[in-house]
Amino acid sequence: MTDFLLELRCEEIPARMQLKASEDLARLFTEELARAGLKPAAIDSFVTPRRLALVARGLPLETAAVSEEHKGPRTSAPPQALEGFLRKTGLTQDQLEDRDGVWFAVVNKPGRATMDVLAQTVPAVIRAFPWPKAMRWGVASQTTESLRWVRPLQGIVAILGEQLVDIVVEDVRSGYATLGHRFHHPGAITIGGADDYVEKLRACHVIVSHQERQAIIAAKAAQAAAAHGYTVIEDKGLVAENAGLTEWPVPLLGDFDPAFLEVPPEVIQLTLRINQKYFVLRDAAGKLAPAFICTANIEAKDGGAAIVAGNRKVLAARLSDARFFWEQDRKTALADHAQKLARITFHEKLGTVADKVERVAKLARWLVEEGIVKGADADLAEQAARLAKADLVTEMVGEFPELQGVMGGYYARAEGLPDAVADAIRDHYKPVGQGDDVPTAPVTVAVSLADKLDTLVGFFSWGLLPTGSKDPFALRRAALGVIQLILENRVRTSLNGVSYGHAMTVMRQLTSESLTHWQGVLLNYDELPIEKKIQLNEKLSGENPETWAGFEIPPNIAHAMVTFFADRLKVQQREAGVRHDLIDAVFALGGEDDLVRLLARVHALQSFVATDDGANLLAGYKRAANILKKEAVDPAIVPAAPSEPAEAALLAALDAAEPLAARAVTDERFADAMAALATLRAPIDAFFESVTVNDADPAKRAARLALLDRVRAAVHGVADFSKITG
Incomplete structure (x- = not known):
């Protein structure tokens, strides 16, 4: 070896x-x-x-000698197939083996050096x-x-x-x-x-291990910072990037003018990290330090003094630009910046960013006024929504797109706007992914929900949906953000009501009757000439989807949205340890699109089916459901009175359990509803042990089938157990 x-x-x-x-x-x-x-x-x-x-x-x-076996065509195949197989294997026909009418080739390859x-x-x-x-x-x-x-x-x-x-x-x-x-x-x-x-x-001053170079950079950067009373802000990605830029990494500490710290810290961090690949430092108080660490690729004779001086000069120019942007942007009010949003296209089919802002502002106000988002001031919610995108046209966000929202919050605060407005502008993009903070401030929740719902409805209305791994408009992330906002803040409303009715109303100001049937129309109705409005209303009065003036009117937007949210919810909850079939079992009931209530029901169901009572009730339910699939109750037959003790016991148990479970579901006491259903377990077991459902007497059979139908209906008051795979 x-x-x-x-x-x-x-x-x-x-x-x-x-x-x-x-x-x-x-x-x-x-x-x-x-x-x-x-x-x-x-x-x-x-x-x-x-x-x-x-x-x-x-x-x-x-190498060891190997023997390879290749399956070829059937012996009855055309000669061309056999010739191709022989060329592939390099053998002649007499070297092939006939195994039950199929040619096989065994190729022996000798060992090679x-x-x-x-x-x-x-x-x-x-x-x-x-x-x-x-x-x-x-x-x-x-x-x-x-x-x-x-x-x-x-x-x-x-x-x-x-x-x-x-x-x-x-x-x-x-x-x-x-x-x-x-x-x-x-x-x-x-x-x-x-x-x-x-x-x-x-x-020869080359460390070939990328991992070793990373360890050297992290350790020596921490040492250099500690020598001046600083700590390095952890950034594993930047450590890896610096390791990829050097063969002999030498971290060096430099400083910059503390006057630059008047610029928001996020700007300084991005300037250091993105533009210069420098590590950012904190002082003993936890604040941003006027210092940085760069990684040289050489052990300089002067200890790195010239390298640090050169990097300090470059950084000063960068920070001067940032300070200039900060000062210039603050000379214009956010409301005036927002006027320029009409020049930015949000999407060719969805209008400008100004159009989106108008829709989001109205929807945010509606969410507050309807009491869906509680504790917020409707005026502040609308004001924050109208200013939330204004920083997109500022010099700073033009230089650092990563700071959209963040800079708007700083500009709003510097302008003297209410803290609730500044916070909402800063955080309205959140959450932007798993693990990100979920806003809880009421005004922020209203603006964030409105922004995400508007995006989802707009793209769904044009059929611009995610496909496979492709999601160019980040709609999955937006839907997950809506779910997280609703669950974290216990927002109690139907998604259908928010995103398909009122959201669409404020999006395009179409008549409520037209929106009821044509949720997907996205036109600037008010700007249409009167004859076009008449034509459009005539088109909308039909029953089939149509295309008018190049605008597609897709059907079933509401259904597609509900399905999409359900899929995102399953993904999120599966990662949290919740079985997707239990979510299906609750969704299958229909009409349950309050996510807070839905998940409370799902969690209660998951706890219940994990118990012996739950597992046995599920088995009894499935047995009853299978019988009902094969046997239908004839309405012309008058069911007989219970003739078996087990039959009467099950009837009594149902009479007691059904109202208890129904009241518990109404009061959202889902664990109590499951407990009420659990009382059916023993009577159902006894029923199947001692009662013949398909009795020769039609009246007895009708009574017993009706009893099983009541069992199924009682269980369906909590969840559709037919969707549970366990």
Whole structure:
């Protein structure tokens, strides 16, 4: 057994591609070896800005002989099929085996030298490498058959044990030599094999392990910060990015003018992180410190003083720009900024951002006035909604789109607007994903709900729905945000009422009668000439979906929205440990679109079916339901009075349990409703043990079927047990 070293050296690989490229190299190499019957004991992967490398450990010097069996066409197949099979296997017909009318080929492959296998494997891996972006270069780039690589490939090291594997890819030939650090050791290094690769490069100021470079950056950055009484704001992504930019990382601490701290801290953090790749620091009080840590790729003779000075100068220019944007934006009131939103298209079919703001403002007010969002001031909710998107046209958000909403909150506060308005502007995009904070301030909840509902209704009305993994308008995220807002704040209302009725009313000001039948029309009705309004109303009076003036009128928007919310709810609750079939069981009742009540019912149901009473009641229900599928009660037959004790006992139990369960459901005491149903367990068991449902007497059979129908109806008052798979 021996080890194999492969290094592919090129010009700088983008930091964001490095870790995935390292994984791809190991995967492709392993797959190619497996096709030849080789399996390394382990693979160690390495990546730096200038090289991809791996060490395959425990390779045999030769592959084992293998026997491969291939199934071919039937013996009665046309000659062309047989000829193709023979070409594929390289055999003649007399070497095939006839097994029950089907040709089989057994191909015996002798063992091969691992050196020969590697000489074929490495070029195949290089040519098949899945770079997200790649390039061709030099004279060879004139043909599309030439090699594509992320940056021009400059060198290949391929050593099995101590022997060089001779490989040529384009005009690059393998050898024992590689290069060290670009500045500390620019000359060639001779590699003896896999065993000395890591340490020999380390001696030449190259740390080939990405993970080790990350650990060095995190540790030394923390040390440098601590020496000045600061702490580093944790940022694992930035640590990985800096590790991808350096082969010999040296964290250095610098500072900037504290006067820049008058700019909102989020702006400074983004300037440092996004523009400069610097780490952000906090002081002992937990506030943003006027300092940063940059990561050099060299051990400077002056200890990094010149590097820090250069970075400080660049950062000062960046922060000066940020301060200028901050000062300029505040010279204009948010309401005046909002006037410019009419110039920004929200979507070609949904109008401008100003149109959206108008809809959201009216819907936010409606949510408060109807008491759906409690504790909010309707005027403040509408004011916040009208200003929520105003920062989209500011200089600061133009520079840092990530700060939309955040900057609006700062500008509102600086303008002296109420805190509730400023907070709502800042947080109305939340929650933007799992784990994000869910707003609870009433005004913010109203604006956030209105914004997300407006987006969902608009895109659904045009049929612009998510498909598979594609969700270009982030509608799944918006729906999940609505669900989280409703559950966190216990917003008690029907989704159908909010998003399909009133939301659509304020969206396009169509007549309520038209909206009842045509939820999907999205037209600026007020701006239409009178003759077009007449034509539109005539179109809307029909029963079938139609297309008018290029505007599609899709059917069943409400149904599609409810289904979409149900799917998102199942995903969210499944991640929280709730069974999706129990959600189906409650949804199947129909009319249950109050999410707070729905989930309370689901949680009670999940607890109930986990008990013995619940499991046995479910079994009894399914037995009754199966009988009712096969046997229908004839209404012409007068049911007989109970003739068996178990029959009478079940009837009495139903008489007692049904009203108790119904009252508990009405009062939203779902655990009590389940407890009432649990009293049916023993009578149902006794009924099936001692009573023959399909009695020869039609009157007795009708009575017993009617009794089972009451059992099913009583259970359905809580949930549709037929949807429960357990």
